[in-house]
Amino acid sequence: MRALKRKPVFVLLAAGVVCAAYLLWAWLHPLSPGTGTYEIKPGMSLRAFAHELSGRDVLSESHSFVLLAYLTGHNRHMRSGEYRFHDGITAWELLDQIVAGRVIEYPVVLVEGWTFRQFLQTIEEAPKLTHTLSGLSPDAIMARLGHPGEAAEGRFFPDTYYYSTGQTDLMIMANAYDKMRKTLEQQWATRAADLPFKDPYEALILASIVEKETGRADERGRIAGVFINRLRLGMRLQSDPTVIYGMGRYYDGNIRLKDLKHDTPYNTYTRSGLPPTPVAMPGKDSLYAVLHPAATDALYFVSRGDGSHVFSATLEEHNQAVIKYQLKGKPRSSVPSPPPRAGARPRARKKISSQE
Structure with a gap:
């Protein structure tokens, strides 16, 4: 009789061991989700998501995954979003990923x-x-x-x-x-002393001009120094990027002499000081350059045609650099002579390159 009473206990114990073994296998064996994506939509239930995974053969069945979430207390902690699960991930790791919200970015x-x-x-x-x-x-x-x-x-x-x-x-x-x-x-909190800016916004405006004038990191500080010097002296900035911005959709890749003379709020040939807003998004290096400009006596710069610039302190030096690098040695008298400017890079289809 005692042997007969023990038999149901042994059966239950054996069934429990088998069930526990299966759950451990279901939770810890490597899955094969493939290369697809899986989306948890806002409001989607745990059971619905588990059912989707089993329907796509990621899980052999959905019940063990739902049980795992309940046992770990994460049955209500799924985060919506789009997921990608790597091959070899376990159900336990998969649950951790969706609870942590490690979505595709x-x-x-x-x-x-x-x-x-x-x-x-x-x-x-x-x-x-x-x-x-x-x-x-x-x-x-x-x-x-x-x-x-x-x-x-x-x-x-x-x-x-x-x-x-x-x-x-x-x-x-x-x-x-x-x-x-x-x-x-x-950047403003650590700026150099005695800069000609009333507030950080003015520094942002000049930084956008420096950003458009050069792509060379080693020249940003010097170009900023040129513009700072001009602001201090009350000279016009005479920067092509500001003219281009003021032209808006009319800019076709070419700046003509009439464009330099056409007054807009952004034309720094016709107006003194800074334009009313930035003309682009400046990066951190350009912001640093205008708030920590290089010490220089230069008031002009002209492109060499290779991305670098020649800097000059006097108009005479600048004109010589223009003849050498922009006019290719031709005398300035052979072309019209607009007002001297700070500097610019050569632009496509630009007939008159002596605008510097």
Whole structure:
């Protein structure tokens, strides 16, 4: 009789051991999710997701995965988003990934020297983003960001930003805005003494001009020094990038003498001081350059044609550099002679290269 009573106990124990062994196998054996993606939509239940995984043969069945989530207390902690699980992952590791929210992230790259229009176009073309700003004006976008009345140009830091499925374009823009604000604040706090800026925004404006004038890191400080010297002396900046920005959609890759003479709020040939807003998104190096300019007596610079520049302290030196590098040795009298300027790079289809 005692043997008969023990038999059900042994059966239950054996069944328990088999069940535990199966669960351990189900939780710890390597899975093969392949190269596909798996999306947990907002509001999706754990059971529904487990059922999807079993339907795609990632899990042999869904019940053990649901049990694992309940036993670990994570049955309500799934984070929505798009996931990619590597081959060899276990159910335990898979659960940890979706609880931690390690979703697929996509990059969106904002390049130094881009305008707000280029920035916005890149955001609009980013796949997987939820677009909420399409068709809005820059002013309306700034209002959405909580900064009504601020000009959008130059306010966003050029960098690589990452987002996941379902996140919005407004989130990317808010991150870029905050990073520019913090970077400018940090640079302003350590600025050199006696700079001709009333506030950080003026430094941002000049940094955008420096960003457009050169791509060479070793020249940013000197070019900033030239513009700082001109501001101190009350000389006009005479910078091509500001003229181009003021031309807007009319710019066709060529700056003509009439463009230099056509007055706009951004034409630093016709107007003294800084333009009203930045003309592009400056990077950290350009911000540093204008707030820590190189000590120089130069007032002019001209492109050598290889990306580098010749810097001059006098107009006579500058004119000689223009003849050598821009006019290829031709006498200046052979071309019209507009007012001397700080400097510029040669541009496509530019008939008169003596504008320096």
